[in-house]
Amino acid sequence: MSAIRASFSVDPTSDSLMAIRFERELQEAAETRQQQLEGLTSAEADEVTRAQREALNQVLLEISAARQRLAEGTFGSCTGCALSIPVERLEIRPWSATCVSCARR
Ligand SMILES: [Zn+2]
Numbered sequence: 001m002s003a004i005r006a007s008f009s010v011d012p013t014s015d016s017l018m019a020i021r022f023e024r025e026l027q028e029a030a031e032t033r034q035q036q037l038e039g040l041t042s043a044e045a046d047e048v049t050r051a052q053r054e055a056l057n058q059v060l061l062e063i064s065a066a067r068q069r070l071a072e073g074t075f076g077s078c079t080g081c082a083l084s085i086p087v088e089r090l091e092i093r094p095w096s097a098t099c100v101s102c103a104r105r
Contacts, residue, residue, distance in 0.1 A: 018087075023070055025094045030063045059095065066095040078102050 037056045040049055069075040078085050080102030089096050096103070 019070055019075065022075060022090065022094050023067065026063050026067050026070070029094065030060060030067075033060050033063070062095040062097065065097065069097075080105070 033056045037053060037060070040053050040056070066075060069077075069079075076085055076087075076090060077083070078099040079097045081099065083099055085096055085099050089100065
């Protein structure tokens with residue numbers, strides 16, 4: 001990650017810095033997948049393409065839910081057990097809604 005450009009003033013707590021950072025990452029992740037999705041639309045509707053499209057749409061839904069949680073201030077809490085999701089997990093997959101043990105359930 002390069003430096004975060006904050007064009008508006010924020011409460012300089014680590015929580016809001018984390019929120020800005022993940023908001024940007026989620027936005028970039030959504031844009032990337034949106035582009036991939038657009039690249040697929042002209043392709044033949046074969047099974048592989050359909051599966052790719054479904055997977056991309058699924059992640060886009062999860063990203064949009066994660067941005068909703070960011071807006072509501074619940075981002076980073078597991079939707080299963082309400083414990084904090086480890087930052088390492090969020091760095092790999094910022095749209096994670098659950099901690100590892102809830103994801104395994
Ligand atoms: Zn959990």
